[in-house]
Amino acid sequence: MISPPYTAALRASALAAAVAAVLSACSANGAQTPAAPAAPQVSVAAVLERPVAETQEFSGRLEAIERVQIRARVAGYIAAVHFKPGALVRKGQLLVQIDPRPFRAEADRSGALAAAARARADLAKLELERAGKLLADKAIAQREFDERSASWKELDASARAAAAQAEAARLNLSFTEVRSPIDGRVGKDELTVGNLVDASNVLTSVVSLERIYASFEGDEATYLRVARRAGKDPVTVQVGLAGEDGFPHEGKLEFVDNQLDTRSGSVRLRALLANRDGSLAPGLFARVRVGGGQARATLLVSDRAVGTDQSHKFVYVVKKDGAPERRPVVLGPAVDGLRVVREGLRAGDMVVVSGLQRIRPGVNVAPTVVPMTATGEKG
Template sequence: MNAIKELRSTLRPAVLALGAAGMAALIAGCSDATGKAAAGAAPGAPPVSAATVLEQNVAEPQELSGRLEAVERVEIRPRVSGFITAVNFKPGAEVKKGEVLFIIDPRPYQAEADRAEAAARSARAKAELARLELRRAERLLGDKAIAQREYDERAASQKELDANALAAEAQAEAARLNLSYTRVTAPINGRVSKAEITLGNLVDASAVLTSVVSLDRIYASFDGDEETFLRVSRRAHAGQAVPVRVGLVNEEGFPHEGKLEFIDNQLDTRTGSVRMRAAFANADRSMTPGLFARVRIDGDSRKAMLVSDRAIGTDQNRKFVFVVGEGGRAEYREVRLGPVFDGLRVVRAGVKPGENVIINGLQRVRPGAPVQAQIVPMTASAQPLQDKDAKLAAASVNAKE
């Protein structure tokens, strides 16, 4: 019996060791099998939406920033000095050419005008008397009743008095002008500012009373780059109309249409830009001088490739798209972009017409990885494509289940 107990105590560690080794082998085998199975099951290609790159003739626009300027702007200054006795306008009101804005005390100028008129009449009377005496002298000279010298003196006196009469008349006209200048009028049609100098103040010719800006037409001034200059200067100098559109900060798009009117004669070498100006009708008075303006100049029509902005990704300072290449694999393409045309982005380099670019599901795409692409129309609206992409993803999940 003791021998049997000793045998059992001897065999038990061996059996336990054998069992542990078998269990370890079993676990290792299961793990290896699981790993092989996992390695053999490749993940499915992610569902994406792709659209074909469009090629169209587009008049590629150039968008710039500018400011509105008045076609005419006049600072109203008095031509004579005196006290302001009346202000006849409301600040910010529209005024007509010739409308009286200020009145300067006219009494001193009225008195001066009366004095000058009286002096002119006196001078005219003296000149008339000298002409009558000269006629008498002519008759007396014919009868040899006076000497030639006396006749010559009377002729010279008559000419001197005529000149004095003209000078007196000029002084009277100057006095009448000064009297008229006491009524300060609007020189143009437009909108008046506020009165800078109010009733009762003494003013002279150096004072600025107010200002008036025209409203019927308005300028939009902006700086164009060298590309814009080269594109439009040829047409402008050839006499061709260059359309320009403008939008204000509270407006959608560019609702105001005008024409390029001025291109400066040289570029600013410090900024690489050239000053330009376009004129616009302003019948509704919606455009006011000084406002910020978004300016768009339409370019010449040429072929361009168009894609949706949803297809464009950003990698630091670079823009890229994924193209569905051979074997359904995603190809990374760096692109150079242009402006937006009818909701689609102009691509100047990086893609070719007819290629399919991924526009939905970019977050599931890796360069060189296979994708399951569904071709959809190239549109500017995102909602229809998102719905299709969601349906495609749901169908893929159901198929796997």
């Protein structure tokens, strides 16, 4: 809040500058002399102090939670393609039909062979049961009974092997229908009707869309901040895409890597976002803002007050007598359109927010007090 004494002092300094300019226009004997230049007009605003939970911003990419390459599990000719590239598909939806005729014939043949093998095994079992009764009546020798027992076991094993071959043939027949394993958006058709395919060929791909990852590299300070909250309160993450204002998409931090890259000092992080309308696509560039800090008293100024000298940032603080003082500052992130000031200012300091280019060394200014507003807003 701007103190009344400071405002009165500013008004007095501005009035004194104007009076001095008028008096200097005339000499004691009335001779006309060159007028002194008027004090430069600038707008000043008080440095704000608010409780702020600081955030950090990073660059990253959107990634699909599930991405599946669709391949044929059996070799054959493509008979039909049942999807439109780029369309949404459901789990189990038919995508590609491979010519099923040879596989159906093999399934029928294998099924018939399995049935014949089972019939022989069943007959051998009946003969073994009869032999058991004859052996009890001592009508046959033990050797003959053992031979029939071995014959049944062999035929039963052959029947089970034939049944397994028949099941494999039925599976291969079902594999001629290539279906989507997940819900998502299907890609382009890599091969068209009539092409011969096998497991080495990618037919298309499907990516999940209902939820999506935003992956990014965070710094050590962010890692320490979020690691303390791991397993407790979820850390909120906001995401904005190219062409979007601000960070309209919100999610939760879902993954923090278990170590930092010692070469870059960064750590891999990943946030989970809802994407029910499918507007977020894998591969898009993303701006990621990570919260998680505790709110504390923070100094804030408009970016309009900040000047740059090579790699250094500075502001002009106007004293009560109208003298501008250049102050180097250390800045932090932007919060609600205002810039965090870590070092160089105190709450209530009056900083120039308009007219920086008019300030000259050793020349007092004529300040007009305005409210501190976010960059882009009118004061």
